[in-house]
Amino acid sequence: MMGYGGQQAAYAAQAAQMASYQQQAAAAQQTYQNQMAGYSQAQQQQQQQQPPQAGSAQQQAYAQQQQAYAQYAQQAAALTSNPADAMQALQMADAAEQAVQRAAWAATAAAAFEAHEGGRSKGDTYIASIMQICQQAAETAEQAANTCRTNANNAKAVEEMLPPGGRGEKRSRVPCKFFEQGLCQKGSDCPLSHNPIDKKPIPLWQKRQYMCTFFADDKCIRGASCAFAHGPEELEMIKKFKAALKDENPKWAKRPGDWDCPQCGDRQFARNGSCRKCGEPRPLGLPVVGRH
Numbered sequence: 001m002m003g004y005g006g007q008q009a010a011y012a013a014q015a016a017q018m019a020s021y022q023q024q025a026a027a028a029q030q031t032y033q034n035q036m037a038g039y040s041q042a043q044q045q046q047q048q049q050q051p052p053q054a055g056s057a058q059q060q061a062y063a064q065q066q067q068a069y070a071q072y073a074q075q076a077a078a079l080t081s082n083p084a085d086a087m088q089a090l091q092m093a094d095a096a097e098q099a100v101q102r103a104a105w106a107a108t109a110a111a112a113f114e115a116h117e118g119g120r121s122k123g124d125t126y127i128a129s130i131m132q133i134c135q136q137a138a139e140t141a142e143q144a145a146n147t148c149r150t151n152a153n154n155a156k157a158v159e160e161m162l163p164p165g166g167r168g169e170k171r172s173r174v175p176c177k178f179f180e181q182g183l184c185q186k187g188s189d190c191p192l193s194h195n196p197i198d199k200k201p202i203p204l205w206q207k208r209q210y211m212c213t214f215f216a217d218d219k220c221i222r223g224a225s226c227a228f229a230h231g232p233e234e235l236e237m238i239k240k241f242k243a244a245l246k247d248e249n250p251k252w253a254k255r256p257g258d259w260d261c262p263q264c265g266d267r268q269f270a271r272n273g274s275c276r277k278c279g280e281p282r283p284l285g286l287p288v289v290g291r292h
Contacts, residue, residue: 063130066137069103072096073144081151088203089152096145103141107134173198174221199225204234205241209264209277239265259283 076096111131176192178184184194201224212228214220220230229235243265257270263280274281 060130063106063133063137065106066103066134066141069099069106070137070141070144072099073103073141073148077144077148077151089148089155091203091205093145093149093152096141096148100138100141100145103138107138173225175199175225177221199223201225202227204238205244207234207238209235209238209242209266211235 073096076092076099079092111134172191173193175198176184176190176194179190179192179194184190206227207229208227210228211232212220212222212226212230214222215226215228215230220226229238255270259268259270259272259282260266261268261275261278261280262283263275264278266275266277268275268282272282
């Protein structure tokens with residue numbers, strides 16, 4: 001069984017890899033749209049004109065992207081086979097299904113290039129092999145995503161079967177070491193946590209973008225379950241995750257007048273005169289939008 005630290009590192013690597021794939025897909029999609037526009041314009045001018053010779057190379061690039069997405073989905077399925085937390089598993093399942101959608105888009109783009117190749121591609125075994133790779137990668141990604149979703153649903157069902165804590169209970173989330181040793185005599189009156197869930201690692205994208213002061217003094221006892229960053233490298237990774245999630249979520253889309261804090265990077269409403277998180281003043285030169 002993978003330890004908390006190893007599993008946290010695996011989730012971090014998985015999320016970073018997905019962010020890289022998304023950047024590659026966005027660039028490839030723009031290239032594809034530009035090339036398709038060029039092909040359409042050329043065909044209107046001259047019906048017999050052939051598209052550029054780079055079509056097969058572009059198909060190969062799309063096939064490589066599909067294989068990368070399929071590999072990502074398989075890794076997500078492996079991570080959710082024994083998840084530390086049901087919420088983590090559900091998020092990984094969402095990411096795997098997004099990878100399937102990206103793979104399907106790459107397959108559509110590759111097929112479009114084959115259509116533009118016309119009769120010239122019918123006897124081309126090289127292009128045929130590329131299309132076969134695309135098909136296999138798409139099927140692999142879909143199967144892995146289905147497995148990932150099944151694992152996530154099972155983890156959620158198991159977690160829902162656990163007895164819930166008392167309502168209105170206001171305990172610290174710091175685990176009680178005496179309870180873990182079977183020596184706590186305070187029972188329900190203990191101010192520390194007796195819930196094993198509080199020992200589970202928190203995904204980096206759910207942590208807060210601040211350094212843990214106890215970790216800096218080598219006194220943090222929460223470990224991977226701490227809600228704050230342990231070290232500057234982890235803090236930087238948390239900020240990247242937060243930024244990536246904002247870019248993916250339409251809720252955080254930048255609206256006219258909104259601005260990003262130069263100090264902490266948090267997105268501010270147009271009406272804010274200073275950062276709501278760190279207090280940094282609005283940069284000079286930005287238009288001030290009045291309240292409505």
